[in-house]
Amino acid sequence: xxxxxxxxxxxxxxxxxxxxxxxxxxxxxxxxxxxxxxxxxxxxxxxxxxxxxxxxxxxxxxxxxxxxxxxxxxxxxxxxxxxxxxxxxxxxxxxxxxxxxxxxxxxxxxxxxxxxxxxxxxxxxxxxxxxxxxxxxxxxxxx
Amino acid sequence: xxxxxxxxxxxxxxxxxxxxxxxxxxxxxxxxxxxxxxxxxxxxxxxxxxxxxxxxxxxxxxxxxxxxxxxxxxxxxxxxxxxxxxxxxxxxxxxxxxxxxxxxxxxxxxxxxxxxxxxxxxxxxxxxxxxxxxxxxxxxxxx
DNA sequence: GCTTGACCCTGTAACGATTACAGGGTTTAG
DNA sequence: CTAAACCCTGTAATCGTTACAGGGTCAAGC
Numbered sequence: 203x204x205x206x207x208x209x210x211x212x213x214x215x216x217x218x219x220x221x222x223x224x225x226x227x228x229x230x231x232x233x234x235x236x237x238x239x240x241x242x243x244x245x246x247x248x249x250x251x252x253x254x255x256x257x258x259x260x261x262x263x264x265x266x267x268x269x270x271x272x273x274x275x276x277x278x279x280x281x282x283x284x285x286x287x288x289x290x291x292x293x294x295x296x297x298x299x300x301x302x303x304x305x306x307x308x309x310x311x312x313x314x315x316x317x318x319x320x321x322x323x324x325x326x327x328x329x330x331x332x333x334x335x336x337x338x339x340x341x342x343x344x345x
Numbered sequence: 346x347x348x349x350x351x352x353x354x355x356x357x358x359x360x361x362x363x364x365x366x367x368x369x370x371x372x373x374x375x376x377x378x379x380x381x382x383x384x385x386x387x388x389x390x391x392x393x394x395x396x397x398x399x400x401x402x403x404x405x406x407x408x409x410x411x412x413x414x415x416x417x418x419x420x421x422x423x424x425x426x427x428x429x430x431x432x433x434x435x436x437x438x439x440x441x442x443x444x445x446x447x448x449x450x451x452x453x454x455x456x457x458x459x460x461x462x463x464x465x466x467x468x469x470x471x472x473x474x475x476x477x478x479x480x481x482x483x484x485x486x487x488x
Numbered sequence: 489g490c491t492t493g494a495c496c497c498t499g500t501a502a503c504g505a506t507t508a509c510a511g512g513g514t515t516t517a518g
Numbered sequence: 519c520t521a522a523a524c525c526c527t528g529t530a531a532t533c534g535t536t537a538c539a540g541g542g543t544c545a546a547g548c
Contacts, residue, residue, distance in 0.1 A: 209524090241526060242525055254476065262453060263447070286472055287458065290454060301448060311406075311436065311440065318430045325426070329415060332401050333394055353494090383497090383543060385497080385543085410533095
């Protein structure tokens with residue numbers, strides 16, 4: 203059981219590329235890593251946990267700014283939890299809005315695809331629909 | 346009824362910013378616009394229709410590369426319609442996959458948010474869950 | 489005539505998160 | 519001793535859009 207890891211091993215353990223880890227450090231989500239005499243970054247378990255935190259947040263679709271806010275809250279255990287709840291709830295609403303929009307898009311695209319009866323491009327209903335604004339934009343206010 | 350429009354008027358008519366129009370031209374989705382003596386771009390009805398095509402494709406979530414392919418097909422009316430169908434179908438599948446992923450994310454995030462009971466950050470379940478990989482990653486293979 | 493504001497032009501950089509280099513040094517295994 | 523695999527920094531690419539900077543053109547109003 204090693205107590206420190208170089209960036210490559212951290213990458214394999216966390217599923218986070220070395221480039222991303224360095225990027226997080228540059229952005230301030232990670233504190234400057236300790237360096238060996240040759241300048242190699244070394245990470246301990248706490249750093250691994252922090253990178254895992256970031257990765258998990260990213261896998262939930264949180265942006266790095268939100269994750270940074272959550273990390274800042276985590277670094278100050280005495281602050282109120284409501285701020286964290288706000289960030290997560292805000293993101294959840296953002297997600298739900300995006301899902302709704304994508305579903306509307308998919309429904310419209312499904313309709314467009316179904317209109318295709320084969321044949322030549324000149325008669326293709328997919329292309330015709332894209333040219334004709336009034337058809338596909340009628341159901342939801344696009345543009 | 347004018348027969349040509351300057352870029353600003355095209356922008357208001359199509360809902361596409363002048364910057365984007367110039368960008369589409371640089372990328373080759375639009376042919377080089379005719380210029381006035383002073384170098385101002387001028388557009389006719391056909392160009393307006395083409396920009397509308399692009400905008401509509403974008404509003405459906407198509408990327409500019411796919412739109413360029415569709416425009417190329419549209420420019421060659423004798424080609425087979427199947428290629429257009431492929432592009433649209435491929436994008437639809439892409440959309441559906443993204444929706445499914447976002448829904449899984451939202452479900453997980455909803456669960457995380459519900460665990461928050463208020464209080465101090467030190468006890469916040471939102472932050473704890475982000476630190477703890479095993480909890481939230483169990484349901485779908487994240488990472 | 490002269491200024492003000494609204495246009496237009498080009499080229500470049502920013503956004504967010506990641507990836508891919510180039511160009512160089514270090515470690516490790518054969 | 520050498521080749522592969524690793525590490526470093528810094529820069530540029532990706533995607534589509536927006537925002538500049540720095541300059542030219544044209545209309546209306548004084």
